Amino acid sequence: MSDVTYYVAMPFLIDADGSPVAGTAEECQSSTAALRRAEAMARGTGHIGAVAFSRCGDPMTGEFGDATLLRKFGNVPEDLATL
Secondary structure, eight states: OOOEEEEEEEEEEEOTTSOEEEOOOEEESSHHHHHHHHHHHHTSTTEEEEEEEEEEEETTTTEEOOOEEEEEEESOOSOOTTO
């Protein structure tokens, strides 16, 4: 099977210690949809920001490349290496 690209929007919240944490990621149909969803998530109640990113890989083997940041919205951590 060939590589598939997944587009994702993910919000950020503040935990009980006051640290930013990733919320529940949502898969989107396209990069445009991920950008729109992340922008809306960033304005959601309790959210401090959001990101839109893509990730390519082969779902049959479970091998995926690093995430590619499409855009940040609001106040998100600088280090997004764990996407």
